[in-house]
Amino acid sequence: MQELTTPVLLWLLLLMLFAVAFASGTEVAMLSANRYRIRTLAATGDQRARILETLLAKPDEWLGANLIVLTLASAGATTIATILAVRSGNYYALIFPTLIIPILMLVFCELAPKIYAAIRVDAVALMAAPIYRVMVKIARPGVSLANWAAYRMLKIFGVIKKSNRETTQLSPEELRMIVNESGPMVPQRHRNMLLSILDLERTTVNDIMIPRQEISGIDLENDWERILEQLRQTPHTRLPVYEGDIDNMIGLLHMKRVAQELARGALDREKLRDLALQREPYFVPEAASLTVQLANFQRSRRRFAFVVDEYGDILGLVTLEDILEEIVGEFTTDPATISHKDIYRESNEVYIVNASATIRALNRSLAWQLPTDGPKTLNGLLLEKLETIPTAGITVEMGELEMEVLQITDNAIRTVRVRTGNARLLVVKGTTDGISET
Secondary structure, three states: OOOOOHHHHHHHHHHHHHHHHHHHHHHHHHHHOOHHHHHHHHHOOOHHHHHHHHHHHOHHHHHHHHHHHHHHHHHHHHHHHHHHHHHHOOHHHHHHHHHHHHHHHHHHHHHHHHHHHHHOHHHHHHHHHHHHHHHHHHHHHHHHHHHHHHHHHHHHOOOOOHHHOOOOOOOHHHHHHHHHOOHHHOOHHHHHHHHHHHHHHHOEHHHHOEEHHHOOOEEOOOOHHHHHHHHHHOOOOEEEEEEOEEEEEEEEEEHHHHHHHHHHOOOOHHHHHHHHHOOOOOEEEOOOEHHHHHHHHHHHOOOEEEEEOOOOOEEEEEEHHHHHHHHHOOOOOOOOOOOOOOEEEEEOOEEEEEOOOEHHHHHHHHOOOOOOOOOOEHHHHHHHHHOOOOOOOEEEEEOOEEEEEEEEEOOEEEEEEEEEOOOOOOEEOOOOOOOOEO
């Protein structure tokens, strides 16, 4: 057999080094490729993306082919370099295969290609996909044998089972990270909506409900003239009807039917009761997640539900609008105003707040950082911290917010003036009992 000439060996050496560089760089690109971007390109008809998507679905095949190429090319480069050194007849030429070639492979065939591939991940992966498809077909027998041996070894040592490979499905936390890192590709408002949808699962109706004392309804035990006045003045299209206490609910009243009876002059207390009995109230447990409740609203064709505790007592009211506002924000017709009905801007850094507003809504509307792991409303938070029913004029400080109680009704805080500030978290100003009047 005729020996290969030195120029031929040099060209083979360069080819081996190029093969090592290709295998090293494309491995990084293939492992780091954005699967979802590739899937989107494949759906548009991009042929290279379709090939790449098929390869990524079976990583053991293309990784096996890559390792075979990398191993053979590395061994071939070292062998050819050794032959060239021996053929030169110079003792010091042995430095070439033992020192020079490893340095060349490390810098130009390992680090440089990997850095380039890490910078241009998808472009390199798409370029390499057709080549890998050919490599996989050629190396399939060897890859199958190598994979079988690897899985058998791992199974013997109890490290992995072939049927227990991890899936590529994303958890909610991983999805949340992808949305946060999407940058200018997704507008901020859209990112907020996507994150809000992900948060629905861990938010309950108890977190966003209208408190019991804020529910508007018709008490049939009230004076008839007062009931008529309430019916004429209400802004709502549906009202609960009860006797004495909202827990003794009779049914729901649709104002369209009431208007018809009022126009005919046929409305009386018994007729009002009959109209309410035609629509039964809808109750949900306080621990129901917003995801579940949204589906229940859609299935039952309801727009609001009464939230009950474990004893069946009514705690509040949750509406379809409340859940939608968790996703898209507060509905308002005036974009210049603060997007929440319970907040009024008194001046640049001073707000008048309805204390029945939920802490979640306040944090979202004003970018505050009030704690959400305890009471659900501002009234509940203040009462928990003060540990007493305060009088009007009491001022407390929470983080960077100074809160002044303006109005107390029925043993509950109704209105609070909030000023921004730089105080310590929960510092109550003044007297030794932790409460002071201003």
